[in-house]
Amino acid sequence: MADRQQERPNDEAVLDAIFNPLLPSGGEVPHGVVDETPENDESEEVRESRDLELQGVHKAEAGDMNSAIDFFNKAVLVSPERASCYNNRAQALRLRGDIIGALEDLNHAIELSNGRGKAACQAYTQRGLIRRLEGNNEDALEDFKKAACLGSTFARSQVVQMNPYAAMCNQMLSDVIGRLQAGEPDYES
Template identity: 50%
Template sequence: MASAHDRAVLQAIFNPTSPSGDVPGLNQEEELIDDDSGFEVGLLQQVKDLEMEGVTAAEAGDLPTALERFSQAIDTLPQRASGYNNRAQTRRLQEDTEGALEDLERAIALSGGVGRTACQALVQRGLLLRLACQDDKAREDFERAAVLGSEFARQQVVVLNPYAALCNRMLTEVINKLRNPEVSETQ
């Protein structure tokens, strides 16, 4: 089992836009886990080793090797969600948004929308949807990830709330008028 520090490092690598310390599950009483009980133990260990090799390659900036290791993990256990999520992160870093979205869709479907992998995949898909200006769909993913425990997703739900945005804009105007009354009088 990886330590909290290890999870934070991996989170920073694969989710560079998330705030520090936003490791899914750490903000909950019970940590999110993925159910790997249905897989043969030897194959599961082989896949986890391939995924760690992929993470190591990604940390070193060798994205082609990382992509290859994650693809090998998927080929070995195609019904395990984690490999698709990891490969999606690598594809995103390689600016293959379409491929990343396909892998995230598969990770979410295989995970049943629960567990650590689902939470991470929902956040990543939400970010990609937000970049594509699909804020309603992004908000849906962030809401689902927030329920699973992602603090970053909770923050994004607030940011994408149109009422909150309106209130923030109005509050900013009021504060600016209070800080600079002479500027607001001349306008």
């Protein structure tokens, strides 16, 4: 059992690389979030949807995004109220290049989760990344703030990085350190 627990961080790192290729290594955005419902509270539909989702995650791990999306589509059909189905499908759609479809699914995941829990944290982070890549930094920052409040350290780092004052201070500090390392004075004469 201890060996299996030691393997989990490696498994999580692989899933991060697959589902979150834009994140730095070790970014902790929840991935493969299949559901937050306790197993003893699940209906037959939720169990079936969870199983389909897991099969989709395995297909995505194997690089077969089309099959992964097929499994995620089936999971949505079986249990359309589960936010994680839309969130995981959004990740696969994004990796396949369907940004519009990914954003639609992320919006729906946030709506279904009422902006709470692991699925919402992941959806806000993924949507923030897409928005930032599209140059919509204001909305990206809002998504990262929400994800940070839900526990994402990656989103928290993005909030700090996107703060114009922090960016200016970081640039000034970098300039001073660079001049000191080059043997130049840390002030202009």
